[in-house]
Amino acid sequence: MEAGSMTRSHIALVSVPAFSHQVSILRFAKRLLQLHNNDFNVTCIIPTVGVSSTPSKSFFHTLPPNIHCIFLPSVHFDDLKNNGVPVEVQLQLSVSRVMPSVRDTLRSLLSSTNVVALIADAMVPEALEFVKEHNILSYIYFPCSSMLLSLCLHAPTLDQEVSCEYRDHPHLIKIPGCISIYGKDLPDSAQDRSSLNYKLFLKRCQKYRDVHDGILVNSFLEMEEEATKAIIQQSICNGNGVGDRNYPPIFPIGPIIQNGSSGQKNDCDLCLLWLDKQPPNSVLYVSFGSGGTLSQEQINELALGLELSRHKFLWVNLRAPNDRASATYFVNDSLVDDPLSYLPLGFLERTKGQGLVTSGWAPQVEVLDHESVGAFLTHCGWNSVLESVVHGVPMIAWPLFAEQRTNAALVTDGLKVAVRLNTSGESVVLKEEVAEVIKSVMEELEGEEIRRRMKELQKLAACAVMEDGSAGKTLSKLALKWRSLGNQKIERGEPLDEETHDEGEGLL
Template sequence: MNEMEKPTRVVVIPSPGFSHVASILEFAKRIVKLPNGIHVTLLIPTIANNGSPSEASKAILQSLPSTINYTFLPPIHDQELPQEAPIALTAQIAVSRSVPSIRHALMSLTSTSRLVAIVADLFGIDALILAKEMNLLSFVYCPSTAMTLSFCFFLPKLDDTVIGEFKEISEPVRIPGCVPVPGRDLPNPVQDRNSELYRNFLQRCKQLRFADGILVNSFREIEPGPIRELTEEGRGYPMVYPVGPIIQNGSGNETKFDQCLTWLDNHVPNSVIYVCFGSGGTLSQDQLNELAMGLELSGKKFLWVIRAPSESANASYLSGNNNNGGDPLRFLPSGFLDRTKKQGLVVPLWAPQAQILNHHAIGGFLTHCGWNSVLEGVMNGVPLIAWPLFAEQKMSAIFLSEDLKVALRVKANENGLVEREEVACVIRRLMEDEEYREIRRRMQSLKNVATESLQEEGSQNKILAQFAVHLMKN
């Protein structure tokens, strides 16, 4: 095959973790639809003894168009990873350890394709060394907010100017272009500056400036401040492409979960609160009990996607919806299912979230503030209850509740527990009070501009076209 016959190909490298794989895959689907005839190969790092891919992951991968193919890289074994390391650090190191396998895969692809670029997940930035090595363009895909990206660029300066822990700063941190954030609500990786996690995160933030471009899953209408800051000439940033909103339109296995939609069909509009902590969020047993009793106490209809409890808030992150704790329903308070059988529906592990949020019966969404979930809420105009668990979710909760004003945030007690009375109170506020109408109005406005951005002449296609031009110059 001569060079003219070879398809133009972009190699995409996610980090382990269903939410990161899902988001970057949806991005890949967008770029293969561009008129440039771009193909995509997904090289997926894996971790041994981490369970097989979840049903949702398999369904997404099996539904890919012919212009996207994927390969699971040889697994990284436990002895190659630090023991009891935070999941974010584990994911990053797994990608770093996979660089030899990625190099081998790239060399194989050169015989059949004209490689032009590598797009790596934010946790997979170490793989971009191969782009320089092979004279390819290098891009970072940020599946989170533009606010998070702005913070990443700002962190080295913050590190140089602040003494002590950020959570002890008396004044909120002013991230360029963003609403001020209390130090305690900055992302989890920066909460202990003496940790290896912090040092790795800081190094990753410094590496961002060496990429040829950064793709962020956001759009100007939802984050005008940080996007203006990131795209303004003279700031010294790489080219930033706000390619959002990128969300899943369904994973292909929704028919297994018709019970959710059938149950919702029997309820009046805006009457049900949907409760889900994403593909990896978990609650402690005490917190699960308080949430259950709070839902019951609220008196409101609910649809709750439940996972077995854990003391780690992101225990299921790397394994997606695989459940190592047995049937999660057995962890519910005694008699809860019987007492609430006319009030709510509890679904183990997974539910068709995109379809649920689009259902007329849904009046609110209690979410961990993962950006994929938030965007799905926005695209369906559903008011939010913000219950952040890990990563940058506390920062996102500040953005949603204090900047956009489309969410109410739960308040924890001095021990970090959100008590049942608080759960019931915030649900009633969202579903009954005057502020609900204001939140719904603001969320509907966001839905409208987000929908417009996805139209043929919308901002997403224009930004993706600019990205494609950048690609084809290589």
Template sequence: MEHGNPPHVVVLGSPGMGHFIPIVVFAGGLSRDLALSVTLIAHTGDPPSAAEQSLLRSLPDAVDLVLFPQLPAEDFTAGTKIEDRVFRTVMSSLPRLRSLLGNLAPFAALVVDPFCLDAIPVAAELGVASYVFFTSSCMSLSLAFHLHQLDASFQGEFRDLPEPVRLPGCVSVHGKDLMEPIQDRGNPVYATFLRIAERFLEAEGVLVNSFEALEPGAIKALREGSSHPPVYPVGPLIRAGSSDSGEGHECLRWLDEQPVGSVVYVSFGSGGALTRAQLYELAMGLEASRQRFLWVANRPHEHDASATFFGAESDDDDPGSFLPEGFLERTKALGLVVPRWAPQVAVLGHAATGGFVTHCGWNSTLEGLVHGVPLIAWPLYAEQKMNAVLLAEDAKVALRVEADEDGLARREEIARAIGCLMEGEEGKRLQRRARELRDAAARAMEEGGSSCMAMLDVAEKWKRQRNTQ
């Protein structure tokens, strides 16, 4: 990389914090760690939210930043799936993207996240190679590669499959646990996912935010496969604590006062929402567990588990207005409830944090694993059920919370799982496994580690591409 001008790589990300975080971290690493010339094109709110602005401030000054506004909520009918909103936002940006890329050309490569694959033909018009930065697991990537085969093999809904799906190198997954956007073949999003699955084949390579020790079987199978582009595990790429803007937050001061490993952290991410009934059961389960807890509480939503994916729907975020009456007073000696947001990386890295109740969003998953925190898997939407299967049955670093026939995780089940994680023998095994994966993640990212070498391999290809321009 040190000879001549560095390759210029353009990185394109889609809307929503779950996509925004990893693409910003990825782009920053290309500039900071590999000394590449980087232009980041990001879809944000108009104007960008406080969380988006905070993360953007963590980018190296050398990164050229272009912000595309996401489509406003008023442009969509009620009940529009988040995936449809993301795809339509990206599609609406393509004319502007075509003009921008034309002005930036020649450049070595375009790197897109999975919801921006429709930009690949735009780069092809300019003779530029495209790569995908896949922001979830290798297991989910394998599903994308095999989606057409699965589609042709069964005519009904996947939740009704008589046998579990066995993706190469992965544990079996029941049809009901496949990613949520493909669970309704009648929804236009399903057809979009089929079309996008074909776009993967147009990429020169796929970089995945995962690592060898977490998904050895899936990675081996992907490397050996010949019907898809080369796959490069380059993770875990997570936010640095400094970009989490948590210094001085009340929850960190509270954690400072708790014993080592004694607190279970509860958060369903930037987009997750529970129904009021489920929120009440969670509150009562935390109280019944008698364990210390730190809970990031979002206002309930009755119909959409991803209700806050594009930001909070209400400015009224006082937990006392939607939690069970008396709960905050009864639990104030053991727990702390904070509204909407906490500096998650700092929380997970705190010595007092001993467990993590998570929706299994991939960013949250990796942040927990990098800090050696065992998990309770409580998936809500997107590919999170697949992630939960991976974490509990393959990586064996998580417990599952089981729902009853009404779809509710009851307080007794919640208290059981938390007690098991924080005090039981199974919890001790999970803690040991979490520490093993923490150490393996660090080795993968250090100089000479598997993920570091994979990233260097791709960067060398970009360097050669620059030299042919």
């Protein structure tokens, strides 16, 4: 640990063995240090699974010196991976298995640094139980939308109000401060109420309600104002203690995304060089994220739909087919067959002048920032949604798993910055529908309206992260609190007292 580690305020983070979650919470740490570089050290405790992929290795090399990552020994859960266990269950159970190591690491950190706050990823709220022993501040980092957070906080109540499966509910599901959605658009965790996945989901949601000092959410007030206000209303104390409020304070600190170049080369250079040769707003960018897969039949229909649309396209991170949408979530990209071999016969040759397909990783932020990109066909992972918003790129929503259908409902029906393909059933999306939706976004009036609304949202996002913007001020408020508590600990020469936990504090 660097010199001064016992005097500089220290923030401890606990993540999960999922790259998208690790990226988000570490980008938050980078944002904190950009605003308050000399005030904090950060340590992120990361459980691991298998071998790190190329993009993840590259990302960790970009971290500043006062962000330190501790990678715990690899978690083995082969008994889960091969039995169709949902991603959310795999994540939570894998972290539960390594929780003793997490606690040991936190104890070691407390003995050698001036820890003032512990921030746990939303998938592992049980890590916050550690603070009961040591009287440090406790927060959840929620790497998703305020709409999803509102749903999660409301879930224990919803569970009491609805008796059937949510997908069979005859009415739209009401979420405080948000648009109402169909039950089938709730997260995968809520789709089978008799399952272990649902029971773990409810348990997490109840733990969110019990968080002492607040929830940091990767969204911004101007994009989800009503959802944020609904949560704040429930977090205001009527009395003197945590028991007098329904929800913890909420801190919208987003959009937190990658800034600047990723530093990754090879396929990245190929993608960007190809984009340089295309006309402005002419290319559809296609990506299903780091873990999304399609069936063989769906790969065929998507490919033929792209060809039929006659629009230019950049399709990246193509994976070998699998009937489970999340099949490669934990799989190193070097351990699978060549995905390009699963494309329709002759497709690459026929579309040589129209598009580029690669199984490699692409620098998504740089792609979305490129002037030739006119739209983004996305799985609606929240990181991708925010990156699209920040760069003002209209979306075509193709959700696959986890909370992606909920995100798709938000961007299409709530924000109206996307068009959604009908992917909710078991049937395959046919090439004709793919081509039709592409044309509607790239050519027609509907696409122009979406682009206009997205540009307005882009401006709001840029303002939010400025030092005097809503998210900038919220993060500065937190930083001031943490720095002050660190100084108090040094002056007293003792651990934090329980008095340092403020009641009812939050955005307002």
